[in-house]
Amino acid sequence: MMRTYSFPRRHRRWFLGVLCAASLALTACGTGDGGGDDEAAEADGEQSQVDESAFYYDKELEIIVPFEAGGGTDSEARFMAPFLQEHIPGSPTVGVVNISGAAGTIGNNQFALEREHTEATSVLYSSASSFLPWIFEEPALELNYDDLVGNFVSQVGGIVYVRCDTGIDGPEAFVEQAQDMQWVAGEQTPDSLGAHLLLAYDMLGLEHNAVMGFEGRGPARVAFEQGELNINWDTSPSVPSDVDPLIEDGVACPVFTIGQASEDTLEADAMFSEEPYNLPTFAEIYEQIHGEPPSGPEWDAYLALTRAGWTNQKVMWLHKDAPPEAVEQLRAGFEAMTEDPEFQSQAEELLGPHPKLVGDDVDPAVDGLRDFPEDIRNWIMDFLVENYDHPDPR
Amino acid sequence: MFESGYEALLVALDPLRLLWLALGVLVGLCVGLLPGLGGTVGMAILLPFVFGMDPYSGIALLIGMAAVVHTADTFPSVLLGVPGSSGSQATIMDGYPLAQKGDAARALGAAFFVSMVGGIIGAASLFALIGLARPLILALGPPELFMCAILGLSMVGVLARGAAAAGVLATLLGVMVGLIGLAPQVGQYRYTFEEPYLFDGIPIAVMALGLFALPEMVDLVAADRSISRVSKLAGSRLTGIRDAIRNRWLVVRTSVLGTAMGIIPGVGGSVVDWIAYGVTRQTVKDNSQFGKGDIRGVIGPESANNAKEAGALVPTLLFGIPGSGTTAMLLGGLVLLGVQAGPAMVRDRLDVTLAIVWSLALANILGTAACFLLAGYVAKLSLIPAKKLVPFLLVIMTVAAYQATRHWGDILAFLAVGLVGWVMKQVGWPRAPMLIGYVLAPSAERYLHLSMSLHGFDWLLRPLVIVLGLLVLVIVFGSQIFRLRRGKGRRPGLGDMAGRM
Amino acid sequence: MPLQTKMRLSFGTLIVLVFAWTGWQALDFAELARYMPVTMSALGVTIGIVMVLTDAFNWKRRRLTTGDDVSETAALYGAEEREAALRDGSLDPEAADDAPEDPRKVARRSIMMFGWIVGYVLAIWVLGILVASALFLVVFLLVVARSGWLLPVIGAALTVTGMLVLSELINIEWPPYLLEGVIGI
Incomplete structure (x- = not known):
């Protein structure tokens, strides 16, 4: 459990100011080519048109990330913070606060219990890892996601690959x-995001030995490269840097993509269904193996987990006690952010091509995310308890 | 590669970047100097500033901080007997007794000098190895990593000589504390009493402060004396440097060892200083003064812990698997700078990697110089009477303990662990093994489980596992054999009961 | 029986009980999470019992339990060895001026110090760490260190200033406390 604050409070700005001044002085001497001057110019632009009647005028907005600094969710939040500062009406100071521990539970609890929700100055940026404990009825969790309002949804894609030395060099060979x-x-x-993959392997009828206890995707990927594992998966942000080289070297052969959930079908993935990957989705590969499209409770469970784990993986939440104008203006801020061409180009590079949902698209998405029928929930937990020694929380 | 290395040096020597580097070094020195704060806190301070910086400057800032934490953390380790951060746990074994003898300045001088040498050797090894390290890391599967954890645990045998049973029990106690929290392979919370503070276990800073700092403060006041038992400081910083030069091969040996251990993902970083200490103690001539203030007991771990930082960057940069909290956050910082760690760091982003190497080397030189200037003054702290020094220390330690997770539990755990540590100290249970057990419990459990589920018992026959197993046997029983050869053991008398911790 | 021996025997017994409890608790864990704590606890109970028995035996036979590993910096350092050495004549009482003083007195002072620490923590809980630290420093320095007014006042002022500067610069945070609404720093 590590909790680190990194809130650029106004009174700490002189610290940054000194840094910038020093770097500016050096740049002015023509000795450096650092980013200091660009930043300063940008900052000037920001200050010029501030709406003083806005809800967030002269306020500090904290983004609570329930994970350690440096993780995927944290990087995304930190990437967005300066854009939000610019685009939320009233230009509040936006800072990222990491309250990590126990798969997000500590941060979730602190957000639920120790924040003044009517002031709407704290938002929670959840990811599947901190959302799934709610689905799996983690007893220690004090936060009820039904009490929250979504403002922004970020999608992530998933890729499944096998070792090429198994003789399987792509989707066709995989089917056979x-x-x-x-x-x-x-x-x-x-009970992590991996549950979804375990379910997928099971549905495809793969004989598999699932080894628990890896510290995360990185160590699992190394074990895959070592040949200890022969099937593995990754999320889209780490694919260009870590998986693509393995594909180029002929170590990893991608076989399918998780896909993205819509109403009750599985749709193509914005990254992995396109060039150069051209992968079939899970539903397509299922149909090719079994000769019929997937159905039944396990299919419902798969779709529900896809929705929670991938299609709506990261959500920016505000408590429903927040004043309506706060919700409205925060949403406007997100909408303006995604329309900023600079954001678009940098996001494509940093986060991948997956869509970001803002405005009117958010509500149906988060409602679908939280709509986890009791029978599906029970089915998934039975699946984990029976097959994977998960302690039954019920 | 040398040509690009030279170009990278020119990039790193850009005055603006040197400024960022100096700033990083400053932050690193501050968090290292304050006991209980470490690289993760430094990263947390700097991360908000890196977004939008050019990658080289951002790297100079972050690496500058990370490189010198283990230079500055020697201050509390030597002067107070409290590990300044997780990397200087073993320095207390001989550093603190040296301070008690009035040799604080000498110990600090030696420590800073070898820190710098270790850091530079580490940076050079990083440069030499970065192209070759991938197959090296790929040779280390879970079974090998488990054996590395066992290797770390075997240091208990070296540290607890003369108190074998108490040493093993203390280790087991540490292991049980290390198990508190979420189990690594299944969603099971262990020994948490449904108290959210315990969900992630007791933080290492709280453990180290509780086990070593609190008992020391109580005893200093109870015995009413200053840290140094002599009233005048004897050795100077230069004596320390001379000591280091006299032991140059030890410095090189432990630096290389430190880098190598740092490369081992997941296990190496947390125990490297103990292993360096154990190896130093087992390989030098006449180790009878170890634990009582042998300067080599400072030189060994201090050369290793700065070298380790370079080694730990190898798995971080090449595989994106961080070996410590600091490197985990460094990865995040790199993402913000637009650099994704991974195999591409050698293929396409060699410039960034080399900038890291140079930043490491430069930061080590800068940090050592700063510490060296400070050492003379800070060493005088050990002359202040306890009753005047301890209240200030207590305030600092409490503040530091609370920074571990910023939960009231930190302060309460600090008190509770402190009480246990004090009793252990009084009744002659060694405390260092407890810390080692605590640090290694999670990796030992994780990698044993992974080895068993992947290979059954076959993993025991892997060549590297056998080599590591033999090494463990040599370390545990080597000293016994050595001692038997030297003659029969003496009955412990008063003069022999030295300041072992 | 010297205080140190009593402490060692009771601490050993307590640890055996702790291991017994952890092992018993672990039986309820999920299978994968059970192996390590059960094995370690079993080892702990076994070695712990052996050690307590050995200690007791050593005490009966040699009047010495701590072995040569007791820390020199421990306040109760060597209390038992000192008594044993004085008894068997290997330590000349005249030459023993460097030897430690009566352990009971030292123990009392140690407990006092723990009292101060607990008091400080309670003060943090009620008054907040800034006020509590200043208060603790002044009172401790005046009462225990018997110093004049200058050191406590300057020391406390400098410490609190340092803490404030740190919290501004590098994200140091303070624990919440009872009178936060009243004091408000």
Whole structure:
């Protein structure tokens, strides 16, 4: 449990100011080519048109990230913070606060219990890892996601790949031979995002030994490269830097993409269904293996987990006690941010091509996310308890 | 590669970047100097500033901070017997006894000098290894990592000589404390009493402060004396440098060892200083003064812990698997700078990697110079009577303990661990093994489980596992054999009961 | 029986009980999370019992339990060895001026010091860390260190200033406390 504040409070700005001044002085001497001057110019632009009647005028907005600094969710939040500062009406100071621990539970609890929600100066940036404990009825969780209002949704794609030395070099070979192989997969704990993949392997009828206890995707990927595992998955942000080189080297052969959930179908993925990957979605690969489209409770569970784990992986939440004008203006801020061409180009590079939902698209998405029927929930937990030694919370 | 190395040096020597580097070094020195604060706190301070900086400047800032934490953290380790951060745990074993003998300045001088040498050797190794390290890391599967954890645990055998049973029990106690929190392979909370503070276990800073700082403060006041038992400081910083030069091969040996341990993902970083200490103690001539203030007991771990930082960057940069909290946050910082760690760091972003290497080397020189200037004054702290020094220390330690997770539990755990540590100290249970057990419990459990589920018992036959196993046996029993050869053990008398911790 | 021996035997017994409890608790854990704590607790109970018995035996036979590993900086350092050495004549009472003083007195002072620390923590809980630290420094320095007024006042002022500067510069945070609404720093 590590909790780090990194809130650029106004009275601490002189610190940054000194830094900038020093760097500016150096740049002026013609010795440096750092980013100091660009930043300063930008900052000037920001100050020029501030709406003093806005809800967030002269306020500090904290983005609570329930994970350690440096993780995927944290990087995304930190990336957005300066854009939000610019685009939320009233230009509040936006800072990222990491309250990590226990798979997001500590941060969730602090947001729920220790923040003044009517002031709307704290938002929670959740990811699937901190949202799934709610689905799995983690007893220690004090936050009820039904009490929250979504403002922004960020999508992530998933790719599943196998070792090429299994003889499977792509989706076609996978369809033909997957059921004859003995697979070894690596996961963190059964109640994490990996649950979804375990379910996917199970539905495809793969003989698999799921080894629990990896520290995350990175160590699992190393074990895959070592040949300890022969099937593995990753999320889209880490694919260009970590998986693509493995594909180029002929170590990893991608076989399918998780896909993205819509109403009750599985749709193509913005990154992995396109060039250069051209991967079939889970539903397509299922149909090719079994000869019929997926159905039944496990299919409902798969779709629900896709929605929670990937299609709406990261959500920026405000408590529903927040004043309506705060919600409205925050949403406007997000909308303006996604329309900023500079944001678009940098986001494409940093976060990948997956869509970001803002405005009117948010409500149906988060409602679908939280709409986890009791029977599906129970079905998933039975699945984990029976197969993967998950302690039954019920 | 040397050509690009030279170009990278020119980039790193840009005055603006040197300024950022100096700023990073300053922050690193501050968090290192304050016991209980470490690289993660430094990262948390700097991360908000890096977004939008050019990658080289951002790297200079972050690496400058990370590189010198283990230079400055020697101050509390030597002067107070409290690990300044997780990397200087073993320095207290001989550093603090040296301070008690009035040799604080000498110990500090030696420590800073070898920190710099270690840091530079580490940076050079990083430069040499970065192209070759991938297969090296890929050779280390869970079984090998488990054996590394066992290697760390075997240091208990070295540290607890003369108190084998108490040493093992203390280790087991540490292991149980290390198990508090979420189990690594299944969603099970262990020994948390449904108290959210315990969900992630007791933080290492609180453990170290509680085990070592609180008991020391109580005893200093109870015995009513100053840290130094002599009233005049004897050795100077230069004596320390001379000591280091006299032991130059030890410095090189432990620096290389430190880099190598740092490369081992997941296990290496947390125990490297203990292993360096153990190895130093087992490989030098006449180790009878170890634990009582042998300067080599400072030189060994201090050369290793700065070298480790360079080693730890190898898995971080090449595989994106961080070896410590600091490197985990560094990864995040790199993302904000537009650099994704991974195999591409050698293929396409060699410039960034080399900038890191140079920043490391430069930061180490800068940090050592600063510490060296300070050392003479700070060493005088050890002459102040306890009753006047301890209240200030107590305030600092409490503030530091609370920074671990910023939860009231930190302060309460600090008190509770402190009480246990004090009793252990009084009744002759060694406390260092407890810290080692605590640090290694999670990795030992994780990698044993992974080894068993991946390979059954077959992993025991892997060549590297066997080599590491033999090494453990040599370390544990080597000293016994050595001692047997030297002659029969003496009955411990008063004069022999030295300041072992 | 010297205080140190009593402490060692009771601490050993307590630890055996702790291991017994952790092992018993672990039986309820999920299978994968059970192995490590159960094994370690079993080892702990076994070695712990052996050690307590060995200590007791050593005490009966040699009147010495701590072995050579007791820390020199421990306040109760060598109390037991000192008594044993004085008894068997290997330590000349005249030459023992460097030897530690009566452990009971030292123990009392140690407990006092723990009292001060607990008091400080309680003060933090009620008054907040800034006020409590200043208060603690002044009172402790005046009462225990018996110093004049200058050191406590300047020391407390400098410490609190330092803490404030740190909190501005590098994200140091303070614990919440009872009278936060009244004092408000």
